[in-house]
Amino acid sequence: xxxxxxxxxxxxxPEVVLAGLLLISGITLAxxxxxxxxxxxxxxxxxxxxIQKGLHAVTSTVTGTINAIKETATLRKExxxxxxxxxxxxxxxxxxxxxxxxxxxLKELLGFATDxxxxxxPAHIIARDPDNLYSGITIDKGARSGIxxxxxxxxxxxxxxxxxxxxxxxxxxxxxxMPVYDTHCNxxxxxxxxxxxxxxxxxxxxxxxLALKYISKRDRDDFMHGDIVVTSGENDNYMPDIPIGTIxxxxxxxxxxxxxxxxxxxxxxxxxxxVIVVDQTQENxxxxxxx
Numbered sequence: 001x002x003x004x005x006x007x008x009x010x011x012x013x014p015e016v017v018l019a020g021l022l023l024i025s026g027i028t029l030a031x032x033x034x035x036x037x038x039x040x041x042x043x044x045x046x047x048x049x050x051i052q053k054g055l056h057a058v059t060s061t062v063t064g065t066i067n068a069i070k071e072t073a074t075l076r077k078e079x080x081x082x083x084x085x086x087x088x089x090x091x092x093x094x095x096x097x098x099x100x101x102x103x104x105x106l107k108e109l110l111g112f113a114t115d116x117x118x119x120x121x122p123a124h125i126i127a128r129d130p131d132n133l134y135s136g137i138t139i140d141k142g143a144r145s146g147i148x149x150x151x152x153x154x155x156x157x158x159x160x161x162x163x164x165x166x167x168x169x170x171x172x173x174x175x176x177x178m179p180v181y182d183t184h185c186n187x188x189x190x191x192x193x194x195x196x197x198x199x200x201x202x203x204x205x206x207x208x209x210l211a212l213k214y215i216s217k218r219d220r221d222d223f224m225h226g227d228i229v230v231t232s233g234e235n236d237n238y239m240p241d242i243p244i245g246t247i248x249x250x251x252x253x254x255x256x257x258x259x260x261x262x263x264x265x266x267x268x269x270x271x272x273x274x275v276i277v278v279d280q281t282q283e284n285x286x287x288x289x290x291x
Contacts, residue, residue, distance in 0.1 A: 122274065
């Protein structure tokens with residue numbers, strides 16, 4: 001049998017020392033040449049750059065969010081300001097429209113007040129009292145202006161003149177008008193085309209029709225739906241030929257010699273704002289001023 005050969009290594013101290021010196025010399029040489037320093041700098045720079053990128057991304061996100069919140073708040077404030085300005089503009093537009101319409105109504109009223117033959121007093125309606133003894137309309141003129149009880153009241157609406165009622169109560173600065181639709185109001189009237197005379201009375205509501213009584217059945221074929229009924233001028237209660245209403249319906253009743261006629265009022269009382277109180281005892285001094 002072959003015998004195993006054992007190799008025995010022995011380290012001698014001088015050799016180990018020599019190897020250590022060589023290793024230290026190499027490491028020292030490497031550091032002195034800058035290789036290790038450069039590698040460490042590269043590693044440190046890469047790590048620091050990554051951290052800086054992360055911090056920059058977080059900072060940018062936070063800053064962007066804050067700026068977006070600020071911009072949203074600014075936009076909301078600007079929107080609210082613009083909305084308020086728009087509301088103010090619309091309000092001014094409505095006011096201007098109302099003022100223009102009011103001026104047109106006043107111009108129309110004053111034009112008629114100048115042309116009328118009698119002294120008159122334009123006035124505004126300031127209150128309505130349907131629960132009073134009369135369906136009262138209160139206006140802003142009274143005894144101080146020269147108004148007296150019993151004076152007729154008319155109005156101009158959309159270019160059409162019509163009867164409103166008559167003064168029943170007079171105060172210093174205001175007075176109450178009993179309108180034609182009041183059940184206590186009776187006006188001597190004529191059918192404009194036929195001149196048949198009757199009596200107009202109210203039914204108690206500003207939205208209801210008026211009643212024309214005492215028109216004979218034999219005159220039924222002389223007038224038609226839509227014909228105008230005007231004041232007769234009798235008894236000096238109202239000026240003659242002022243429109244009261246238009247014929248809306250005609251009913252023949254067997255037991256009565258007169259017709260039951262309903263009228264649609266000329267004046268739309270739900271929209272009435274301005275009236276004219278007429279003093280038939282005095283001539284119109286505005287006509288002289290206009291000349």
